Amino acid sequence: AIDLKSVTGMQHGLGVPKTAMLDELLAWCRANAIDLKSVTGMQAGLGVPKTAMLDELLAWCRANAIDLKSVTGMQNGLGVPKTAMLDELLAWCRANAIDLKSVTGMQAGLGVPNSKRKQELLKILKI
Structure with a gap:
């Protein structure tokens, strides 16, 4: 069963989506064992x-x-991130011995952090 709230939240302010697009998304989620939410x-x-x-x-x-x-939570309401930005974030996390989940959890709904935000996070996470 599909939680209608998931679909209506995704479509907030955009109207009713085409069912063919929803079918494609649902098929993708099922084929890849991904939670639609x-x-x-x-x-x-x-x-x-x-x-x-x-x-x-x-x-x-x-x-x-x-x-x-971890990524979808960080991107809540912001859409699919560019993988180049994720590469940069992951490299930064590894270089600073920081668990990516620590960063993505604090960035929930804020997206991939910019350089200034990374420095702020570094101070917080390296205490």
Whole structure:
């Protein structure tokens, strides 16, 4: 069963989505064993994402052994992030011996942190 609230949250302010697009998204989630709510939360108010963008994000997560939910939580309402930005964030985390989940948890709904925010996070996480 699909939680209608997930779909309506994703579509907030955009109207009723085309069912073909929802079918494609649901098929993608099922084929990749992804919780639909992870995607709809990330897309809150932005509509149905292109599955090609989700493929790229999922491939990045799998290649780097990162839990997709860490990224989708950080991106709540901001959409699919560019993997180049995630590469930079992951490299920064590794260089500073910081667990990526610590950063993504604090960045929930704020997206990939910029350089200034990373310095602030570094002070907090290195206490």
